[in-house]
Structure formats: structure tokens, C-alpha cells
Amino acid sequence: MMLAALPVALWLAMQPAPTTAARAMQADVNRLVRAAQQLTETWPTQPPPPVPEVALVARHGEPVTPMLLALLSDSSNVELDRRRWRVQQQAALALTRIYSESVHCGRVYCDGDPAERIANIKKGWLRVIAKRVELRALSSRELLDHFKRANPYDRPALAPLLAAKRDPDTIRELQPLLLVEDRHLRGSAALVLGLSGDPRGFDTIAGILADRSSRPPGVIGFGNWSLRAQIRADRYHAAHLLGDLKDPRGVDLLLPLLNDDDVADIVPWSLAEIGDRRVIGALIGQLAIANPSRRVLAIHALEHLNAGEALPRLRELLQDIGRSNFAGGTTIAEAARHAIAVISQRR
8 A cells, every 4th residue: 555645545535424423523623723723832842732622623533534634734834834833733633642643743743843844744644544544454364464574663553453353363373472582572462462351461561571581682672782681671661561551450560660770761651551540649759850851751641641730740840951861852841831731721
């Protein structure tokens, strides 16, 4: 399938029919446009907070996609038209919710983005949508083969699609992978089982997280291989998978690891994905540690959890210039301002 742009037949199939549902979608998109045009703040290092109308539009799901894509531009100069720019930012935020894509500059328009990034966001969304359609069209057998051949970092995204097939043959074929040396492959197979309701899925991922035993070289992401680096990479992957699985039992495993150097950079995200509000107090406690990057990660998690309890502490951070080592060097103050805006809109 052509991924740089949607084929004409696919595009036409996505167009909403002139029904009551389509009119309701258009009305909600129009509300989003009007709300976005009222915005004035700038967000140079991270995507802007979503207006409430983003959730209103996203609830329509994939059928509203053509209307949102029509709001995006291929022009690298679109930032010069500030009202249209704000609309495109919010349209992209709605797409991230519909397609469960991570929210970051490059997927969403951010103030101050380089021209080449701005010019390619719409193309990127067309590829995401076309790939999603292509994968859903695969049979269980084809999807399983694709899963086995996939880049190790792409497999977790395929796990929900495989689990949704509810194919007993797929589960049987994945079971031997729960014993392979490659912890990344083992964990991704366990995620499929866990999402299918098989208790071996959670247990296997938990085992990888706790495992510090010797092992052969595997996926480490970057840098030179060492046993220490391999253990760290495998445990990090397992901590991420607990967030993908969203099993509340993961909270008890992850909370003690908030300051574990192997996994501390992913634990706040996974806790937020699980969505158990018991973790809010511990995340607020993270705002007092010395490491600026981990404080920013905790702020993002509190934002995701809509933690109104954190607002007083977040307001105390609005002058903190400590800078993270990711996302363009977002400062603690910028992250706090963003979280306050999001949480305040939802209350």
C-alpha cells in the first residue's frame, strides 16, 4: 500500500456520508476551530494544551479523520497565519487521541517548529492512517508473521491489534516465545497474551522487570553492549510494557522503582497509562528531587492523570528554570505551565 498518501479509494471510503452523524461531527469540528482561533499563548518546546473541544471531536473516532486532515496544511509557512496555525495545532491533538499516537512536536504542530517539520506533519499523519488501515486488513496469520518480523520497538504497538483478533491459534503460537532468551520478544509476546486476558502475560512481564540474571546480547537501543546495559534495556522495556498493558497490578511493581536508575525515566509514563490515582501522591513527591528531567516526567504524568491535587505544587514551579534533557530541553516551569493549563481546563 502507498503510505506517503492515502489512495483515492481509501480516501473516498473515509469520507463521512451526509447523515445526522456527519452533521454532528462537522458541528463539533466547527466548535474546535472557533475555540482554537481564540488562543493566544505560545508553546515553543512542547505541543499546546488541548482545548476542551478536542475531546469532543475525538469521541467521534476515525470517521471524523477526513475533517481533521482537511484542517492541516502542507505549507511550511503556515505558522505566519496565527489563527490557522492554532487550528492546526488542535486538529493534530485530536488526531493523536483518535489514533493513540504519542503527543510530541513532529506529530503535533509546535510554536517555533522548523519549516521542514511543519511541511511534513500532514504527510506523517497520512502515513499513520494508511498503515493502520493496512494492518487491520491483515488476517490473524499475516498479522502474526508481521509481528514476528517487526522492529522490536514496533511490536508493542501491534500487540493490541493481535489481541483484538481473539484467535486461539495466535495465542498458541505465541506461547513458546514466553521462554526465549530475547527479553524484548518475550515481553512483546507476553503483552499480546496479557491483553487477551491470559495471566501468563502479566506474570512474564513482571518477571522480566525483576530479572537481573546473565543473558546473551539483544536489543539495547544505543551504545556499546555490556551485560549491565542489556539488563537495563530489558527492564526498561518491561516497565514500558506494564504501561501498555494497563493492569492495575503494575502499580505495586512500578511505584518502588520511581528512583531506580534502570527504569526511572519510564515509570511515571507507565503509572499514568495505568491510570490508578493512588500514584498521585508519589508523583507529587517526585517534584522535590534534584533531577530536572525526572521532575518534568513526573509533571507530564500528573497532567495525564488530571491530578488537581498537584495544582498548588505545580504553581510553585512556575519560575523553576531547571531544564530536562529531552523534548527540546523543556524547562520545569514550561512543563508546569502546560500541566496547569490542561488540568484547569478539565476541572
